[in-house]
Amino acid sequence: MTNLSNSFAVLDLDSNYLPSSTIYPWLFNFSASLTDIILPDNELLGTIPDAFGTIQNLQTLDLTNNGLEGGIQSSFRKLVNLRELHLAGNNLNQDLPSFFDNLSERSLQILDLYGNRLRGSLPDFTKFTALKELHLGLNQLSGPFPEKFEQKSNLLILDLADNRINGFLSNLSSFASLRELYFERNLLNGTLGEKLGPLSKLKSLGASSNFFHGTITESHFTNLSRLIYLDLAYNSLDLNIDPEWSPTFQLETISLSSCKLGSSFPGWLKNQKNFSVLDMSDTGIIDSVPTWFWESLNSVGITYLNLSLNQISGTVPNLILENFPSFILENSLIIDMSSNNFTGNIPLFPLDTISLILGDNMFTGSISSLCNLTILSHLDLSNNKLSGKLPNCWKDFDRMNILNLEYNQFTGSIPDSMGGLSYINMMSLRGNRFTGELPLSLKNCTSLQLLDLGENQLSGTIPEWIGESFSTLIVLSLPSNRFNGTIPTSLCKLQNIQILDLSVNNFYGTIPKCLNNISVMTLKKKSSSDSILWYNVIGLSETRITSRARYVFKALLLWKGKETTYEKTLGLVVSLDLSSNKLTGEIPGEIMSLLSLIALNLSRNGLTGPIPKDVGQLRWLDFLDLSTN
Numbered sequence: 001m002t003n004l005s006n007s008f009a010v011l012d013l014d015s016n017y018l019p020s021s022t023i024y025p026w027l028f029n030f031s032a033s034l035t036d037i038i039l040p041d042n043e044l045l046g047t048i049p050d051a052f053g054t055i056q057n058l059q060t061l062d063l064t065n066n067g068l069e070g071g072i073q074s075s076f077r078k079l080v081n082l083r084e085l086h087l088a089g090n091n092l093n094q095d096l097p098s099f100f101d102n103l104s105e106r107s108l109q110i111l112d113l114y115g116n117r118l119r120g121s122l123p124d125f126t127k128f129t130a131l132k133e134l135h136l137g138l139n140q141l142s143g144p145f146p147e148k149f150e151q152k153s154n155l156l157i158l159d160l161a162d163n164r165i166n167g168f169l170s171n172l173s174s175f176a177s178l179r180e181l182y183f184e185r186n187l188l189n190g191t192l193g194e195k196l197g198p199l200s201k202l203k204s205l206g207a208s209s210n211f212f213h214g215t216i217t218e219s220h221f222t223n224l225s226r227l228i229y230l231d232l233a234y235n236s237l238d239l240n241i242d243p244e245w246s247p248t249f250q251l252e253t254i255s256l257s258s259c260k261l262g263s264s265f266p267g268w269l270k271n272q273k274n275f276s277v278l279d280m281s282d283t284g285i286i287d288s289v290p291t292w293f294w295e296s297l298n299s300v301g302i303t304y305l306n307l308s309l310n311q312i313s314g315t316v317p318n319l320i321l322e323n324f325p326s327f328i329l330e331n332s333l334i335i336d337m338s339s340n341n342f343t344g345n346i347p348l349f350p351l352d353t354i355s356l357i358l359g360d361n362m363f364t365g366s367i368s369s370l371c372n373l374t375i376l377s378h379l380d381l382s383n384n385k386l387s388g389k390l391p392n393c394w395k396d397f398d399r400m401n402i403l404n405l406e407y408n409q410f411t412g413s414i415p416d417s418m419g420g421l422s423y424i425n426m427m428s429l430r431g432n433r434f435t436g437e438l439p440l441s442l443k444n445c446t447s448l449q450l451l452d453l454g455e456n457q458l459s460g461t462i463p464e465w466i467g468e469s470f471s472t473l474i475v476l477s478l479p480s481n482r483f484n485g486t487i488p489t490s491l492c493k494l495q496n497i498q499i500l501d502l503s504v505n506n507f508y509g510t511i512p513k514c515l516n517n518i519s520v521m522t523l524k525k526k527s528s529s530d531s532i533l534w535y536n537v538i539g540l541s542e543t544r545i546t547s548r549a550r551y552v553f554k555a556l557l558l559w560k561g562k563e564t565t566y567e568k569t570l571g572l573v574v575s576l577d578l579s580s581n582k583l584t585g586e587i588p589g590e591i592m593s594l595l596s597l598i599a600l601n602l603s604r605n606g607l608t609g610p611i612p613k614d615v616g617q618l619r620w621l622d623f624l625d626l627s628t629n
Contacts, residue, residue: 003278012038014062017045025049031055040064040086048087049201050075058082064112065089070606071118072102080104088114088135095120096141105129114159122146126153137161137182144322145188161185161544162205173198182206184231184544188214192237193220204229206544208255212237218245219270222299225249231545233279234255245266251278255545257306260284273299277545279306281336288314304545306336315344337361338380346386349373359383359404367391368610370571378402382428385409389476395420397591406452407431415457419444426454430477435459443469450475455503461485462502467493479503479577486510487578503579503601511578512601516593521574523596575599579625587612587626597622 011034013023023039028051031037035057044066052061053075064086071094076082082104093097096118103111105128112135121143125134127150137159137212142168157180166187172178178199189211196205200223221227225248230300232239238260245268254275261283263270269278270292289307294317297305297400333350336357345365349356353373367386370379371393377396382404390410401422410432419441420426427445430452437451448470453602459482466476467490474496484506491500492514498521516522576594579601586609587602594600607629615624 008039009033009057010036012036013042014038015041015556017041017043020045024049028054032057034058035081036060038062039066042066044068048072052076053078055079056081060084062086063090064253068092070094072097074102076102077104080106081106082530083130084110084112086110086112087116088112090116092116092118093140096139097121097123097134100125102129103128111135123159124149126151126155129154131155133157135159136163139163142167144168145170154175156180158182159340169195171195171198175199176201178183180204180229182544183210185209187211192216192232192235196220197223197530198369201226203227205233206463208233208235208257210235214238215240218242219245221247223250227251228274229253235259241266241268246271250274253545255279256283257281258283263287265290269293270296272296277304278302279304279545280310282309283308285310285312287312289316294319302333305336305602306334307340308336308338310340311335311345313341316342316347316516318348319350320348331398332375346370346381351375354378354399356380368393371396375399380404382406383408387411390415392417394418397425401425404428405432410434412436414439414442415443415454418442421445423447426450429456431455433457437555438463440465442533446470446472448473452477452478453481454479456480456481459484460489462488464488464490467491470494470566471496473497474600477501478505481505483507485514487583489514491515497521499573499575501575501577502581503577505581507581507583508579509583511583511588511591511607513575513588513590516590518594521576521596573598574620575601577601578605580604583607586610589614592617594618595620597621601625603627603629605629 004360023042023044034055036059040062044063047070050069050073058079059081060083068090069092071092085108098122099118100123108128109130110133111131112133115138118139118141120141122141122145126130126148132154133156137610141163142165142619145165147170153175154177155175156177158178159182163186168190169188169192172195176198179201180203184206187210188372191214192207192212193214193216202224202424206230207228218241225513228251230251230253233255234257239256242252243264243266247268251272251276253431254277255582257279261280261285263286265285265287267524282589289312290399297319332354334355335349335353338357338581339360341585342361342363344363346363346369348369351372354375355378356376356379359380361384361459363384363386365386366388367381368391371391374396376397377399378401385408392415394415394417397514398420401423403424406428413433414435416439422444424445425447426449429477434456436458439602443465449472451473452475462483467488473494475501476497479501482505486509487502487507489512492512495518497518574596575598585607591610592612592614595618600621603625611626
């Protein structure tokens, strides 16, 4: 590298993973003529060298996605020609006002500090008169939004999302040139509608997950004819919009989750022809879906449709979406219609559906119509009235991660083809009428983290291969079935198991002494960072909306006499339930080594002998039942 000419202007070493010790020594020896330094995705560590401030001709500096810390020094004020500074994806933790004070106000056009740990309040950045883009999202900024700004700004993009900025949103008339404005997931409050009026050039507005309140009417959108991205979700906003209103804009993304839309299905959507993302979950709709809406889905390139958590009734027609031939799977579609009052049979869905969530409705009939959706990664049909035998087509679903069919009326045996779900993480068939033994093919599902087969009529013994094949298993729930035989010692090999429920079966013999080999159950304390077990729905769309799509694992436990569903705290629950079987012998002293147990239920068996004297060392135990032995 030392033989490089001293006259080159652009240095681009993007994604070479070179360390600081390799790049810096020769970089500053050959920097006099440099105008552009492009070094993202390397292994630059420590603080940003002051020597960058000596490169007088520097116009672009890109150090994105490295391990840089601290901030920048006053030497950067000498970079009067600097137009673009990209420092996203580092560990910078400087006070933001100090960071701004160390920059020249003369020529900077793009400043990207996204995804750092910058702190402090948001200063008045309108003094950077040439600034076009300011990216401050995903930092640790706090304090109020500035009440007023010194001067008019030429800013086109302002991203303040994922910080802790609070107070009222000030008058935005200084930013008449804004094209994109994002301040999702902050602590802003007050009203929002009247702040939008001056932003006539705005194309994207991200305001979700704040504390905005009040009413928004169609008049607030009068000047926003260029709007294509609208995210008002997770606020206390009331959208009082005339159903006959015909907006001047055509939205591509519509996210209104948790806003109040009224009881009727929004009629103004009839004029929206370009949306690909639509989220109207939990918006208070008590209505059926009009025919024109289902028909409109054939003309838009929908990638995300969420109508969940309403009281929408009626049937769902076949959604073939003729615009997307079966041999062109360019889009990956997420559909969530859960927690409504939909009835009728499961319709046909587009072949590019990757996530289908229809739980908590009143769908009936079989699910054979879904056999063609072979790229599904997530299928939730729980809490419906579906019936019949499961189709034997699961071997084709080689991308399936989540399968939730619990609380329906399915019958027959578990199909052998379910062993083809080699990448399945969560499978719940709870609360149906399945019979027969567990198919041997299930041993191929080696990625399982949660397996819930409770409340069925399954029989036979627990096969040894459950302990041999399911090394990643966290939850094994088999209660209220007809399993028999002894509890296999191979279950002691499930090192990650936190919930083991074999209650209400016909197991006999003694409790395995090897349970103290389950390492997770012997930990003294469970980390709170593991409180939620979840799976991201990925590979779908790069919008800010679908990045929120994820599936949280749930488990149903009998806790203190009643069934309780654990979701947000599931990762903290450590439970062993062997109650209501035919187990005999003494309680093994080894169980007293399971120090992280929260619940231990050995009731309703034929156990004899003393209670182990070390039971007092189970200091996290909240529920202990040894009754009826």
